[in-house]
Amino acid sequence: MIKFVPQLINLFATLILLLSFAMISQRRIVSLIHLFMIQGAALVAASFLLAYVTHQPELYISGVLTLLLKVICIPWMLHRMIRKLNVRWDVETLLNIPTTMLIGIGLVIFAFSLALPISRLSDAVAGGALGIALACVMLSFMMMITRSKAVPQVIGFLSMENGLLFAATTVTNGMPMIVEFGIALDVLVGVLILGVFMFQIREKFDSLDIHHLETLKDE
């Protein structure tokens, strides 16, 4: 069993990467949220696995945290939100999907090339995951750039955090507990605030289209 663990981790890693790509390509917001949920689930699974192998109870805890937050709370809130605001589609992206994908692939290569020297000298169970995590971060970054509605941007933001958490879990077998808690708290509050904001933006501009948020400029 043990000897399969690294492969398993890497499997999850690839899964997460795959999901980020899927998110980039996905237009329907509801399915975006689902993808996000699955990503969270994969993350949780990975951390449990690691916890089991490395016998680190903290990892269980962080896994549970992630589960609560990323798989249950946030998706649920997002669902409520889009139902309330009834935004279903993010029709026009600023960059058309195929181009985005191509750029994304480039990014992945770049991220791997960055991470390679480090992963070589990594002795953690799945040092190779660093590159993937980095790739996820960059992909979600690009997703935030390309999406023109508020909700997808937020989801991109959250999936970026997923990538980070994945890095934290796999590369360093979890951050110190207190930090984990802190991060979790911040994320939760952040999402709450974002939610509130979206309602306010909606009521001010009666749309969640970010094009309305372009009045402050220096031209």
Add this chain to the structure above:
Amino acid sequence: MSALFLVLGIPLLGALALALVGHRAYARDINVVFSLLSFLSACAMTAQVIQDGPQFVWDKQFYIDPLNVFLVTLTAFVSLNTAIFSRPYMRIEQDHGKMTPPRMRLYHSMYQLFSFTMLLGFTTNNLGIIWVAMEAATLTTVLLVSVYRTPASLEAAWKYFILCGVGIAQALFGTILVYMAADKALGSEHATLLWSSLSDIKGQLDPTIMSLAFVFLLIGYGTKIGLVPLHSWLPDAHAEGPTPVSAVLSGLLLNVAMYAVLRCKVLTDGALGTQMAGQLMMGFGLLSVVVAAFFISRQKDVKRMFSYSSIEHMGLITFAFGMGGPVANFAGLLHMTVHSLVKSAIFFTVGHATQKAGTQVMSEIRGLIKVNPAVGWGLMLGVMAILGMPPFGVFASEFLILTTAMREQPWATPFLFLALGVAFASMLIRVLPMVFGDTTLKPLAHPPALIPVFVHLALGLALGLYIPPYLDGWYVAASRMLGG
């Protein structure tokens, strides 16, 4: 029992208390009282440090050393004065109907929470907690910026949130990498994010990881410092929030971010043994100074202008620390101190001025000196100070930075020369008619709070002429620690 817990506890308590009663009329005073208390406890803590040197608290989770002790006191002090200033200011805002009781509650409790997060960020010894504090500070200030609920403020807050959130995320990645490096150096069971322990073994940290980590940390925290081209959120957030918030934002929050970068720079330098970090910082700093200077020259909104000037000064500070060496580091620390004093003072006067004029558009603010000489002179002197007129402290640091740069980095001096010249020209030409000449303004409903302004300016002046020995000692020790 260290006074540190008071320093952290009081604002937290204040946040809770004001969350309950923040909408009452007397909440303003409570706000001031809590700020006062935390300032006093900060003084007590400083006294302790003066007595028995740097101290660890709560098994090394918190740490007071020369680099952060004066920053903590400064933060407490400025937020106290800002609280005093915001008493009449927010009252008038409420009269104008821009604030409602619930918003006042939000404002007050978030104000306390914000100062808590900053103090936490300064005092913690744990790089992870610094990150958490920064994120928390972002969240609280986002709420503060959007407190008016106007479309503009919402837009500003949204941009602020998204951009800084993403930036901070990079910083987290950097932190993880640092942890990874620590993991390598110490083995996974002793791995730690405690800065003090890391800096003991910084020589053994893996250079490849650390260089990568520093890039992410610099870009992450640099976003909050407002380094060009990561600065885009800053002018919006400063201009659209309430003026007290602008004051603390550019006076204090930027310092916290800068502080975080400094901590990381120390580790990176130790690990790499090269100038990489320094050169990056110099590059960003110089870019920020020049670009910000040109931005200043085309502003119409007074608060935007001064927020760009904050970018300029932060760039200057970054450049100084990037240059490294005892003199430049000393200058950087001094500049951090004086800039937060003077800049917040400027925002105070600007706040009163904008309330008189009922607008932030500079071309409609005229002849302050006739309506209210104190405000007028406050603005004039503040601008003189921020433009690097001696004997204000800003000049002292700029003097050191420029003279050092002239021989250490001669290539940079033409840019600095150009930028400072342009900034001077474009800021003075805007402010002169605002202060002097005939006026169209009307006096205020409530007497403005001018004590903070002149206290800050006086301190800024004093620091140009006389730096008290303790402070000097801290500066020197800190700059030695920062090395470079």
Add this chain to the structure above:
Amino acid sequence: MPSLTIAATWTHLDWVLIVVTAWLLIGVVGIAALRRFRFVAVVLFPLGAIFSVLLMAVALSAAYATPEVAVLPLGLPQLPFHLRLDNLSAFFLLLIGGVSAGVSTFAAGYFRQGEGTPPGLLCLEYHVFIASMAMVVLADDAYVFMVMWETMAFSSFFLVLANHRIPEIRSAGYLYMLVAHVGALGILLCFGVLQANTGDYTFANMRAQHLEPFWASIAFVLAVFGFGAKAGLLPLHAWLPDAHPAAPSPVSALMSGVMLKIALYGILRVGFDLLQTRIWWWGVLLMGVGLLTALFGVVFSTVQVEMKRLLAYSSIENVGLMCAGLGLSLLFSSYGMQALSALALTAALYHMLSHAFFKSLLFCSTGAVLHATGERSLGKLGGLIRTMPWVAWLTLVGVLACAGLPPFGGFVAEWLLLQSFLFTTGLPSSFLDMLVPVMAALIALIAAFSGFTMVKYFGVVFLGQPRDEKLARAHDAGRWERLGMLWLVVGCVLLGLFPNQVIALMEPVTQRLVGGGLAHTVADSSWLLVPVNIDRASYAPVIFLLGVVLTFGLAFVLVRRLYHGRLRRVPPWDCGHPWQTARMQDTAEGFGQPIQQIFDPFFRVTKQQPSAFDDKPIYDVKVEDPLWYWLYLPVARVVEKLSRIVGQLQQGRIAVYLMYSFATLIVVLLVVKR
């Protein structure tokens, strides 16, 4: 800190510091008595004048003394205020004290209750201004120097803005402050070079450094740029003719009488004292810039139609001449010709001193005229010698001195300068040998020009018939104003009549800076001014004056004795033209017109001339400074363009902002990776 126990043990430096503190205190009292105008005018300003006299006395006794140093517990921890009172500083303190004594007395009668800055505040700014100038001269490290330098700048800036309700004055103040600050940045960088990366900013350390020629030249050029901006050297002169008229007259008097000299002091301090190396082309640079400035200034001053602008341009001219003197001296000393170098330096110093006196005198006179008539444009003045004789006659002395006529101070300076230019054969490079006589010719031309300007100034303002009926009601200057002007006049006359004694004061300075002096030649010929030796050149102002006065008196008496002194007052001859009006006299424009015609390319002239058929003919000529259009506006335009480009960065779209961050991340990662 020196012990302040027994006055007997006080050093000169202590006394100077006492004067400075006294001035500051006076200023503070002024703030306390913000609007009690009489008190400020009649008590505070004369008090300040008394202390100025004290300063002068101290400086006189310190002129030969050995340098004294002190360290104040102020400034940066590693860098407290180092002060040093050596002969050079003593000389300039003398200048400051002497002039400010007169000007403060004048100011006591000058400032009126009115709009703008309240008198108490003016009092503060005024005294901070002179105090900072004194401190600049005392400074012995870069930091205190810069602090005092900028304090000087912005105290005078607020003084210029005293009447800030007039937009022109505001823009003048703005330009002044801007140029001053840019110059200050230059000086700052210059010190940055001089400290040679030692982190030690004391002048002592800078003297100890031996820079390689490249860095030394950079330092020198930066110094010329920085101090030149303050002194009004081309092309950074544009602020001067705006700022001087904008300021209240006593302030313009101080600015042009003293502050410009302080700027030159900076050049002296850096170029002659701090920098150990001297390179010949530095001298040529200074000379070239100086003479160019001088010519430019004098040509422009002849065509001015506003009295203070006229004087301001004439100040530019004089500064240029001084600069030329400094340059020549530098040139000589770079070739190790001590004697000639000392001669040139003495000429420059002498010119500084005399210019300080006569120019502040003239500015005071404009102030008096301004008060009496409320009119600053030459075109509306005239005939004031009858309504305000005091001012007129006192001004006449200043005018003659400024025109460089014997036997006044201005002439001695020009005489020395010409002497030093004249005997410069034997320079190593023949190019310089050719250059120097041409420069001498230029100086002669400039000197003659200034005569023209001064005749215009005095003639149009005080002589002729009043060009405006309200001038008939003009009243003469008050008690204080007369007193102040009288003091300055005495200064001019003494400087003119006793050059030997004055030069003796400069001896230590020249000895320190260029290792030579005139005193040994001057000393042995008591009533003659002999720079080199009696056969070569000599000048005796006293005898000269006596000669003129004697012949004058003799002629007067004899004519009366041999003939008679009968006199009849009649209307002037009307050339058979029944109605003669005051408007038929030359206007200011008219008087300057020939010069304007000759030096047409210098100016940017916009004319509006009537045709023969206009029923309401309008003749209007605007003469402007072309440099404004060639240099200043283009720079402003470039900045504007750049800022427009930069402004594009901030165009509101959050996606773009995110893109910035992303791109930055990628780029930096790439940079670090390779």
Add this chain to the structure above:
Amino acid sequence: MSALGVFSQLMALVLALLLAPLLTGWVNQWRHWLQNKSAPSLLQPYRTLHKLFNKDSLIAEHASPLYRFAPYVVFGCMLLASAIIPTISTDLPLSPAADAIALVGLFALARVFISLAAMDVGTAFGSMGARREMLVGFLAEPALLMVMFCASMITGSTSLTTIVETLAHRDLAIYPSLLLAGVAFTMVSLAENARVPVDNPDTHLELTMIHEALVLEYSARHLALMEWAASMKLFAYSCIGLALFFPWGVAEANAPLALLLALPVLVFKLAIGGMLLAMIETASAKMRIFRVPEFLGTAFLLAVIGLLVNVLLGGT
């Protein structure tokens, strides 16, 4: 200073006072002869002065004291000037008091006062004259200075006596620089003494006059002093010219015989000079006022070139 020195000094003064009008008369005579007019007597200038001194002086009612002082000042300046120019002897106790530069300064002083006085009354002509006088002056002055400098670069001194001594008592050498200087000096002295082609001493043609416009308002004794001063100026200039370019025959310190000899020599030289001046005036035509700057600019340029030539060819 020796007794002889004092004597020769007084001598110089008296000569200046007495010979100056004579010189003017002489030049006028020659001009008339050359223009086929019947000439006034040689002593006419004295008569004019005497007449003027006898008259009552008329002064404009609002003229200031300066207006009345000016003639005396001008007169004093000119007298002093002619006192320090070595006319018959180089042993002048007064000459160290003022060298060439101071001499130019002296002329300038006189000019400034005469112009101020002209502006004082405030008639159209007065100020016009003043303007033109200053215009002429500010170009002539430096030119004159440059001429002096040529000589003083050769002799290494600016003190007139030294210059004359050195020039007179070194074996004859041709100085190209002095040639240029000489031409320049002639032009300058024409302008300075209000002579054709720059100005015409005996017209009151309103548009062209310079010197006459200055003294237009003066009458009686003041006018007399002015005229006397003018003729002394002419005398002084001629003497300078002679001293610089034909210095031979000027007596040295304690050489009484030479002193005796010097007087006739001087008179002779002046006679020739006056004649030449008259010839120039007759031969040339009055030029437009705005040509004057060009005329004097040329003079200035010539002098400077002389200076450069001197440097180039090395004075001696």
